Amino acid sequence: xxxxxxxxxxxxxxxxxxxxxxxxxxxxxxxxxxxxxxxxxxxxxxxxxxxxxxxxxxxxxxxxxxxxxxxxxxxxxxxxxxxxxxxxxxxxxxxxxxxxxxxxxxxxxxxxxxxxxxxxxxxxxxxxxxxxxxxxxxxxxxxxxxxxxxxxxxxxxxxxxxxxxxxxxxxxxxxxxxxxxxxxxxxxxxxxxxxxxxxxxxxxxxxxxxxxxxxxxxxxxxxxxxxxxxxxxxxxxxxxxxxxxxxxxxxxxxxxxxxxxxxxxxxxxxxxxxxxxxxxxxxxxxxxxxxxxxxxxxxxxxxxxxxxxxxxxxxxxxxxxxxxxxxxxxxxxxxxxxxxxxxxxxxxxxxxxxxxxxxxxxxxxxxxxxxxxxxxxxxxxxxxxxxxxxxxxxxxxxxxxxxxxxxxxxxxxxxxxxxxxxxxxxxxxxxxxxxxxxxxxxxx
Numbered sequence: 504x505x506x507x508x509x510x511x512x513x514x515x516x517x518x519x520x521x522x523x524x525x526x527x528x529x530x531x532x533x534x535x536x537x538x539x540x541x542x543x544x545x546x547x548x549x550x551x552x553x554x555x556x557x558x559x560x561x562x563x564x565x566x567x568x569x570x571x572x573x574x575x576x577x578x579x580x581x582x583x584x585x586x587x588x589x590x591x592x593x594x595x596x597x598x599x600x601x602x603x604x605x606x607x608x609x610x611x612x613x614x615x616x617x618x619x620x621x622x623x624x625x626x627x628x629x630x631x632x633x634x635x636x637x638x639x640x641x642x643x644x645x646x647x648x649x650x651x652x653x654x655x656x657x658x659x660x661x662x663x664x665x666x667x668x669x670x671x672x673x674x675x676x677x678x679x680x681x682x683x684x685x686x687x688x689x690x691x692x693x694x695x696x697x698x699x700x701x702x703x704x705x706x707x708x709x710x711x712x713x714x715x716x717x718x719x720x721x722x723x724x725x726x727x728x729x730x731x732x733x734x735x736x737x738x739x740x741x742x743x744x745x746x747x748x749x750x751x752x753x754x755x756x757x758x759x760x761x762x763x764x765x766x767x768x769x770x771x772x773x774x775x776x777x778x779x780x781x782x783x784x785x786x787x788x789x790x791x792x793x794x795x796x797x798x799x800x801x802x803x804x805x806x807x808x809x810x811x812x813x814x815x816x817x818x819x820x821x822x823x824x825x826x827x828x829x830x831x832x833x834x835x836x837x838x839x840x841x842x843x844x845x846x847x848x849x850x851x852x853x854x855x856x857x858x859x860x861x862x863x864x865x866x867x868x869x870x871x872x873x874x875x876x877x878x879x880x881x882x883x884x885x886x887x888x889x890x891x892x893x894x895x896x897x898x899x900x901x902x903x904x905x906x907x908x909x910x911x912x913x914x915x916x917x918x919x920x921x922x923x924x925x926x927x928x929x930x931x932x933x934x935x936x937x938x939x940x941x942x943x944x945x946x947x
Contacts, residue, residue, distance in 0.1 A: 512855050514767055515900035517550035517815055519926070526861045528898065531924045535819060535859045538922070539896055543935055544821040545839035545919040549583075549903055551591065552925055553815035558595040561777055561807060568781035571788035572800035577621055579762050579808025580606050582904040583816070585932040587923050589613035598641075600762075600806050604631040611638050621668070621804075625692050629653060636663050642757075644668045644720050646693060651704060651714075658713040668720040668757065669694060669708070671701045673739040675723045675732050693721065696739060705747050716753065718801060719744060722761030725809065728774050730783035736760040737784060741791040748798070755801045760784070762806030766813045766901060769855035769883075777810070809904040816903020818844065818919075819859065822895045823874070833869045835891055840873015841880040842913040844899075844906040848879045856882075859896035861889045871897070875914050907933075915941055 513520075519531040528535050530550055539546055558576075565574045577598035580589070584606055590613050592599055599615055601607050602624040610620055621642040622635045632654055635643055643665050645651050651669075658665055672693035694701040708716045719740045723732040737760045748754045765774045784803060792800060820837035827833045846852035856871055866887040873880035882899065891897065910918050917936030922929055 512769070512857055512900055515769065515814060515855070517553040517817065518556055519550050519552050526858070528857070528859050530817070531926050533924055533929070535898065536896060538924075538929075539819050539821070539859075542920045542922060542931070544819050544896070545837075545843055546819040547816060547843075547902065547907060547919055547921040547933075548819065549588075549812075549816045549921070549923045549932070550925070551815075551923055554588070554591055554812060555595060557807075557811045557815065558592070558597055561805070561811070562596070564776070564778040565781045565803075565805070568778050569785045569803065571785050571792075571803070573802045575757075575802060575804045577619075577762075577804060577806045578811055579806045580610070581908055582808030582812045583907055584609055585921070585923075586613035587930055587932050588812070589615045593619075598804075600808075604628070604634050607631070607634055607638060607640070617641065621806075623670075626650075627653075629657065632657050633661075636661055636665060640665075642666050642668055642717060644670050645704075646670045648694075648700075648704070651707065655711055655713045664713065664715050666715045666717045667708070668718045668759070669701065669704055669716065671696050671719055671721045671740060671743065673721045673723065673736045675721075675735045675739070696743065701743060702747060705743075705753070706751070709751055709753055716755075718755035718757030718759070718804075720759040720761070720804070722763060722806070725763035726765040727763045728765045728772065730775070730780050733760045733780060734783050734787045737787045738791055741788075744801075745795065748795075754798055756799075757804055758801040759804035759806065762808055762810075764807055764810045766810050766904075768853050768901060770853045780805075813901045813904035816901070816906075818899045818902040818906070820871075820897045820899070822891045822893055822897055824893065825869075825891065833867060834872045835869045835888075835897070836872050836874060837882070837897060838874055839919065840875045840882060841877060842873075842875055842916055843910045843919050844882060844902060845909050845911070846905060847882055848877070849909075854883050854899050854901065856886050856888060857898045857900070858889055858891060859898050861891075861895070866890075871899075874916070912936075912941060917941060 521529045561576050577600045578592045579600045581602050589610050593615050598619040600621045617639045618641040620640045622640050623644045625646040670693040672695045694704045708714050721736045723736050740758050744755050820839050823836040841848045868887050871883040920935035921933035923932050
């Protein structure tokens with residue numbers, strides 16, 4: 504019999520997870536204890552079936568509920584990227600949204616079709632833009648005047664005509680942590696809409712003629728659990744496009760209200776199905792373009808990241824010391840923490856934890872604390888678990904997104920191993936770092 508914590512966490516686990524009547528947990532048929540023994544801990548495990556199911560779920564939702572125009576679904580690689588993940592996305596017909604030369608290089612190394620890559624970011628360096636043109640990326644999303652001028656100059660120098668989208672700051676408010684809000688008027692991202700800069704940037708691109716302006720892009724935030732921000736964003740992009748069309752005759756081939764759809768988390772707040780987003784965008788596109796029926800409807804671009812990869816990933820930690828305190832908090836120290844998962848310390852992300860090999864036993868409330876020398880290194884402030892002993896394995900669900908990409912070597916601790924599994928095979932995507940790896944960075 505599972506504990507209440509295990510029962511409530513079942514919805515957060517990868518699709519292939521099973522728990523035996525003796526409390527022994529498997530993913531894709533593999534005993535987690537055996538994977539921990541083979542690859543060590545901390546260990547990040549990604550379930551390939553869950554990734555594929557999430558991709559297909561998005562495609563099916565928009566196939567059934569969105570008919571206003573064609574749709575491109577592009578995986579936001581900043582959530583987590585490796586060559587194997589890039590190849591999986593290509594196999595599923597997904598595009599790829601990258602934000603650095605490093606991510607570009609991984610995509611190219613993996614053999615990802617570069618025409619299906621969009622290059623985002625708010626301060627792309629010249630060498631990164633040259634690399635993007637050299638590799639033949641499909642779209643470059645320009646974020647500000649400096650980038651526009653930089654790419655225009657490079658395009659003239661290289662005699663290339665890159666296809667670009669302009670990122671717009673649509674001034675749409677979202678109900679999420681302030682670090683996850685990206686579309687308000689004071690955002691670091693995009694050409695502001697309300698002061699006329701966005702329209703001026705469109706005119707500048709059209710007048711210069713060195714870039715092919717394919718469309719408009721925006722992003723309002725992440726961990727979103729309602730369709731309203733997407734609808735408002737799409738409305739404002741289409742209104743802007745209509746104004747420019749009346750002035751110049753230009754009309755977007757593509758339009759994107761971004762990504763950021765949320766996932767279910769340990770706080771229990773439900774997330775509507777992706778089909779709700781597809782329905783809402785269908786209605787918005789039809790309504791806003793009803794008066795422009797003669798114009799082609801722009802291709803809709805959606806950029807999910809977290810909602811594709813987060814639930815596919817789990818982390819295994821090994822329990823070290825157990826420390827009751829006079830202040831009433833009992834700490835369970837694990838062998839990882841904020842260096843491999845900064846999200847709780849950075850913006851209060853909520854996780855839960857599960858024992859890997861325990862039956863339901865009397866529980867206690869504990870704080871799961873990392874090994875790093877920071878008081879803020881708390882992965883979970885409060886969770887009820889069976890009494891855990893030193894050496895026991897603990898699993899954290901929904902760690903597939905934005906943990907490893909922000910991982911560090913804080914306290915000079917090597918970063919963990921990462922594996923991808925299905926029922927036939929285990930792939931080591933990232934080997935565990937060693938002290939030799941750390942020392943190689945130093946020149947003396």
